[in-house]
Amino acid sequence: MIKGEETKEKILSSALYWARRFGLESLTIGELAKTVGMSKSGLFGHFKSKETLQLKVLDFAAQHFTNSVIIPAIKAPRGIPRIKEMVGHWLQWASESLNGGCPFVAAVTEFDDRPGPIREKVRSYQEQIIDTFSKACSIAIVEGHFSKNTEPRQFAFELYGLMLGHHLFFRLLEDPDVQERFNISFGQLLEKYQGQAGTLKMFGEKGPLP
Amino acid sequence: MIKGEETKEKILSSALYWARRFGLESLTIGELAKTVGMSKSGLFGHFKSKETLQLKVLDFAAQHFTNSVIIPAIKAPRGIPRIKEMVGHWLQWASESLNGGCPFVAAVTEFDDRPGPIREKVRSYQEQIIDTFSKACSIAIVEGHFSKNTEPRQFAFELYGLMLGHHLFFRLLEDPDVQERFNISFGQLLEKYQGQAGTLKMFGEKGPLP
Numbered sequence: 001m002i003k004g005e006e007t008k009e010k011i012l013s014s015a016l017y018w019a020r021r022f023g024l025e026s027l028t029i030g031e032l033a034k035t036v037g038m039s040k041s042g043l044f045g046h047f048k049s050k051e052t053l054q055l056k057v058l059d060f061a062a063q064h065f066t067n068s069v070i071i072p073a074i075k076a077p078r079g080i081p082r083i084k085e086m087v088g089h090w091l092q093w094a095s096e097s098l099n100g101g102c103p104f105v106a107a108v109t110e111f112d113d114r115p116g117p118i119r120e121k122v123r124s125y126q127e128q129i130i131d132t133f134s135k136a137c138s139i140a141i142v143e144g145h146f147s148k149n150t151e152p153r154q155f156a157f158e159l160y161g162l163m164l165g166h167h168l169f170f171r172l173l174e175d176p177d178v179q180e181r182f183n184i185s186f187g188q189l190l191e192k193y194q195g196q197a198g199t200l201k202m203f204g205e206k207g208p209l210p
Numbered sequence: 211m212i213k214g215e216e217t218k219e220k221i222l223s224s225a226l227y228w229a230r231r232f233g234l235e236s237l238t239i240g241e242l243a244k245t246v247g248m249s250k251s252g253l254f255g256h257f258k259s260k261e262t263l264q265l266k267v268l269d270f271a272a273q274h275f276t277n278s279v280i281i282p283a284i285k286a287p288r289g290i291p292r293i294k295e296m297v298g299h300w301l302q303w304a305s306e307s308l309n310g311g312c313p314f315v316a317a318v319t320e321f322d323d324r325p326g327p328i329r330e331k332v333r334s335y336q337e338q339i340i341d342t343f344s345k346a347c348s349i350a351i352v353e354g355h356f357s358k359n360t361e362p363r364q365f366a367f368e369l370y371g372l373m374l375g376h377h378l379f380f381r382l383l384e385d386p387d388v389q390e391r392f393n394i395s396f397g398q399l400l401e402k403y404q405g406q407a408g409t410l411k412m413f414g415e416k417g418p419l420p
Binding site: 020021022023025026101105106108109110111112113114119122123126127130153154157158160161162163164165166167168169171172173181184185188192 | 230231232233235236311315316318319320321322323324329332333336337340363364367368370371372373374375376377378379381382383391394395398402
C-alpha cells in the first residue's frame with residue numbers, strides 16, 4: 001500500500017469509528033481533523049466536502065462488511081450451512097461493541113427521512129445485503145434444504161428483522177439472554193423454511209450458530 | 211387546557227416532528243425557536259437546557275404512543291385479538307410517514323452508544339413497550355390462545371424484530387409488498403405460538419391484521 005492510501009485508510013477508519021458511535025451526520029471534517037491530528041485543509045484535500053466524506057465512510061464500512069461477513073461465509077458449503085456462517089459473522093461484526101455496532105443499522109434510521117445521495121447509498125447497501133440473504137435462501141432451495149414454496153425475499157425480511165431485534169436487545173437493553181433468544185428464533189426460522197419440524201437436528205445438537 | 215400548557219404542547223409537538231425527521235440529538239433550542247416562532251430565551255424559560263428538552267420530547271412521544279396504540283388496543287378482547295389490535299395501531303403510528311416514523315426506533319440507534327439520562331430514558335421506554343407485549347402474550351397463554359410452553363419475552367423479541375423489519379422495508383427501502391410481508395410473518399408468528407398449525411383460521415379469513 002502506498003503512503004497516500006495508507007493515510008486515507010487511517011482517516012476513514014477513524015471516521016467510521018466516529019460514525020458508528022455518534023452517527024454519520026454528526027461527522028464533520030473539523031471534528032475528524034482533531035481526531036486524526038491533521039489540519040482541516042489537509043482533510044479537505046482528501047475529501048472536498050462533508051458529503052463526500054460521508055459517502056466514502058459508507059463505502060469503507062461496506063468493504064469491511066464484505067471482508068468480515070460475506071467472504072468468510074462463501075467458503076462454507078452451499079445452503080443452510082452458508083446461511084449460518086453468514087449470520088454468525090454478521091452477529092460478530094455487529095456486536096463489536098467497542099466499535100459502536102453496525103454503522104448501517106444506525107444510518108438507516110438516521111437517513112430514511114433525509115432525501116439525497118447519502119440516503120440513496122444507504123438504501124443501495126441495504127438492498128445489497130437483503131439480496132445476499134435472498135440469494136443464500138435461493139441456493140438453500142436448490143440444495144433441497146428449504147421447501148420449494150419458499151419466497152427468498154420473505155426469508156430475508158424475517159432474518160433481517162431478527163437481526164435488528166438482536167441489535168436492540170444487545171446494545172440498548174443489554175439483555176443477558178440475547179444470544180440464546182436469537183439462537184432459538186433463528187433455529188425456528190430455519191426449521192419453518194425447511195417445512196418439516198425436527199429436521200434441524202441434522203445440523204448438529206449445538207444449535208444453529210457455528 | 212390553560213394557555214401555558216397549550217404553548218408547551220405546541221412546542222413539544224414541533225420538537226417531536228423535528229426529532230422524528232432529523233434525530234433527537236440535532237434538536238437544539240435555537241433551531242426550535244426558529245420553527246415555532248419564539249425567542250430563544252422564551253424557550254429556555256420553558257426547558258432550561260437542551261437535555262431537558264430532549265427528555266420532555268421523549269415523554270411527549272411516549273404519551274402519544276400510549277394514546278394512539280395502547281389505550282385503543284386495551285378495548286379489544288383479551289388474548290390474540292388484543293395483540294392484533296396493538297400491532298395494527300403500532301403499524302399505523304409508525305407508518306405516519308409525514309411525521310417521520312417512530313421516534314423511539316430512531317432514538318435507539320442514536321443513543322445506544324451515548325451513556326447518560328437520554329439513553330436511560332430511551333431504554334426505559336423500550337423496556338416498557340417490550341413488557342407490554344410480554345404481558346399481552348401472558349394473557350394469551352391464560353386465555354388458552356397460546357401454548358403453555360410460551361416464553362412471553364421471547365414472543366416480544368420476535369414481534370419487535372418483525373416491527374423493526376417493517377420499519378426498514380417501509381421507510382428506507384419503500385418495498386411495495388411490505389404490508390403483505392408483515393401480515394404473512396405476523397400470522398405465522400401467532401400460529402407458531404398457538405402450537406398447532408391451522409388454528410389461525412378461527413380469527414377470520416382476512417388475515418392477522420384488523
